[in-house]
Every structure is written in C-alpha cells, then in structure tokens.
Amino acid sequence: MRNGPAVRRRKLGAELKALRGRAGLTSGEAAGLLGWHQSKVSRIETARSGVKPGDVRRLLDAYDVRDPRLRELLVALAGTEQDGEHRHWWHRYRGVLPPEYRDFISLESQAAWMRTLETSVVPGLLQTPRYARAVTRASLAGVPPAQVDALVEVRLARQEVLRADPPLELRAVIDESVLHRGIGGPEVMRGQLAALREAAALPHVVIQVLPFTSGEHIGLTGPFVIFSFPNMNDLDLVVLDHLTSSLYLERKEDLSAYADAFASLQARALSAEDSLLLLAEKHDDGP
The missing domain is CATH 3.30.870.10 (Endonuclease Chain A)
Structure with a gap:
C-alpha cells in the first residue's frame, strides 16, 4: 500500500531494469555508456532515489527503446511536473x-x-458539467465558487x-x-x-x-x-x-x-x- 509517487518510482525502476536486461547490459555497462556511476543506475532501478525525465530518456536511448508510447509513459512516471521540461494540462491547476x-x-x-x-x-x-458541479459542491462544502469552477474544469478536461x-x-x-x-x-x-x-x-x-x-x-x-x-x-x-x-x-x-x-x-x-x-x-x- 503506497502513495502515488512511490508507486511510480518503483514501477519505473522495475521497467527500466527489465529493458536493460533485454538490451543485454549489466548495470555497470549501462552506467558506463552514460558516464554515470553504477550506483546511480542501481538506485533508480530499486527506487531508492528519484530520476529526472531527461535521465529516463538517456537510459531509453541507451537501451534502444523506440516505441513512442512506451517512452512517453516512462517519462511521465518520472514525474514531469518536477523538472519543468514539459508540463501537462493539469499543472495549471496545481493551486487547487x-x-x-x-x-x-x-x-x-x-x-x-x-x-x-x-x-x-x-x-x-x-x-456532465452540471452533475460534476453538484457532486463537487456536495463533497467540498464551503469551498469558494472559483475553486469549484476550477475543479469542475479539471473533471471535464480529464x-x-x-x-x-x-x-x-x-x-x-x-x-x-x-x-x-x-x-x-x-x-x-x-x-x-x-x-x-x-x-x-x-x-x-x-x-x-x-x-x-x-x-x-x-x-x-x-x-x-x-x-x-x-x-x-x-x-x-x-x-x-x-x-x-x-x-x-x-x-x-x-x-x-x-x-x-x-x-x-x-x-x-x-x-x-x-x-x-x-x-x-x-x-x-x-x-
């Protein structure tokens, strides 16, 4: 039982380890290709540390992973909102x-x-928009109207x-x-x-x-x-x-x-x- 970021890190690390294995590389060999220390690859794969989206892309390049949807998913699991490289639509609503x-x-x-x-x-x-608004108002009683509007916008954008x-x-x-x-x-x-x-x-x-x-x-x-x-x-x-x-x-x-x-x-x-x-x-x- 974990929170979202911990789950993402663990799943990302496991998948990167599997992809490295398919590429026929040891963790030391992968690190050498990127000019890293072997411990960095190990920490990423065991979720002992986070990883920047740019580093995920470099690993995927080293493992010759070309599937665009798989690459996008793995980069998203790294948490793109943390590094400013790319921001998805929901980042506009971080305040609410x-x-x-x-x-x-x-x-x-x-x-x-x-x-x-x-x-x-x-x-x-x-x-529907009207149903979503009624549910939001009921579940968040006392929330200012502007915040209700934003949450409904998010629900519809999803x-x-x-x-x-x-x-x-x-x-x-x-x-x-x-x-x-x-x-x-x-x-x-x-x-x-x-x-x-x-x-x-x-x-x-x-x-x-x-x-x-x-x-x-x-x-x-x-x-x-x-x-x-x-x-x-x-x-x-x-x-x-x-x-x-x-x-x-x-x-x-x-x-x-x-x-x-x-x-x-x-x-x-x-x-x-x-x-x-x-x-x-x-x-x-x-x-």
Missing part, C-alpha cells in the same frame, strides 16, 4: 489540486485500460482520455442506486442519464448496471479503480479513494483480488445491452 489527485490524473492519462466500480456517483469520466487516439478503454460497473440518487435535481439527472446512454454507445466504453436484485455482493466494500498500462510489465494499479486521500495497491495478491472482484461484479451486473435499456427506461420515466 492536491498531489494525490495530480498523480491520479497522470496515471489515468497514460493508462490503456480502466476498470471502475462506482456505488454512489457516476464515474468522473462520464459526468474526459479527453476517452477521445484520445487511441482512447482509454473504460469498463464501468455502476450500482443501480447511482441512477436513483437525484444529484443536482431532476433536470440534471435527466441530462446525466442521456450522457451515459451516449457514452455506452462508444466502442471503447462498456457500462454495466449492478441491479438491486443482485443482492449482497463484494462491491459493498466500496468503489475502486484498476489501471492497466500498455507495453509494461506488471504495472496494474488499484486506487482506493477516501475523503481526504487515495491509497494505491500494487501487490500481486491485491491486484489479483480486485481483478477477480471486478470480474465477479461484471458477471452479476446486467449485460451492456440490458444496462442500456435500463438507462433509457430511467431517462424516459424521469429520475
């Missing part, structure tokens, strides 16, 4: 986003697959991953209670239900509703997100959100348990087709 949220967005932006269970609200990547090339593959299981909870009032919910139907029609988005009739299930323990990344060795991550922080799980036992839990929830949920029919029914009847 806690580090844990920035880490989450960074991982989300690089993921190939995302599996999510939501038991209280519509997943953030599928929220959704660009669904329109990227290639887009994020999203698999969402949503408890039926989410469709009944009148967040923002009837008009807001009607718009949100329509948006869910539109999203469900996308080829890279699968939405399944977990009906009340499913009874007790493993999802009662709370929502979670599983990120999977392209071209990486064992990089899946589970993220658990709490009111004031996020926990990142990376042990193989945890990853296996949550992957099995998600598969179980998918099996108990309505099919994608039946879920779409339920969304249409709820939209037509009104929340």
